[in-house]
Amino acid sequence: MTDVIQYALAVKVSRAHAVLAALDGNDAPAKLLICSGLTPAGLAMPLPENVLVTLGLAKPAGAVNDAAELVLGNIPEAMITDAGTAAWAQLQTGGGVPIANLSVGLPGSGAAVLLSSMALDVGSLLRIKTAKLIEP
Numbered sequence: 001m002t003d004v005i006q007y008a009l010a011v012k013v014s015r016a017h018a019v020l021a022a023l024d025g026n027d028a029p030a031k032l033l034i035c036s037g038l039t040p041a042g043l044a045m046p047l048p049e050n051v052l053v054t055l056g057l058a059k060p061a062g063a064v065n066d067a068a069e070l071v072l073g074n075i076p077e078a079m080i081t082d083a084g085t086a087a088w089a090q091l092q093t094g095g096g097v098p099i100a101n102l103s104v105g106l107p108g109s110g111a112a113v114l115l116s117s118m119a120l121d122v123g124s125l126l127r128i129k130t131a132k133l134i135e136p
Helices: 009-023
Strands: 031-035 051-056 062-064 069-072 088-092 098-105 132-134
Touching: 009 062, 009 069, 009 098
Parallel strands: none
Antiparallel strands: 031 051, 031 088, 062 069, 069 132, 088 098
């Protein structure tokens, strides 16, 4: 049986602010890594050979709205540095400390990160149109 927890809106807003503070808690901007392979246990860092592309986030990384959504700021496109199949993603501080692992999938999959194609080719540019982290 799966337990369902429903948080009050004020708690969701506080949690979203805590995530934003963690992302911005370093002098360097936070980043989003799109990776291949298996998601590591816990919040272990991905193996370097599994990182397909690293996207730098704005500083501050975003803003929390009244619906407790952390809307990430403009994310500059980034060049894919290794070919492979996107399988998961990781948010990290600018210092490389993992904040969250995220599922990756195609639109309609229900994944946290939606890509138009899971196959990423070296030298292609990856562009993120919109990004929000929604508190459960």
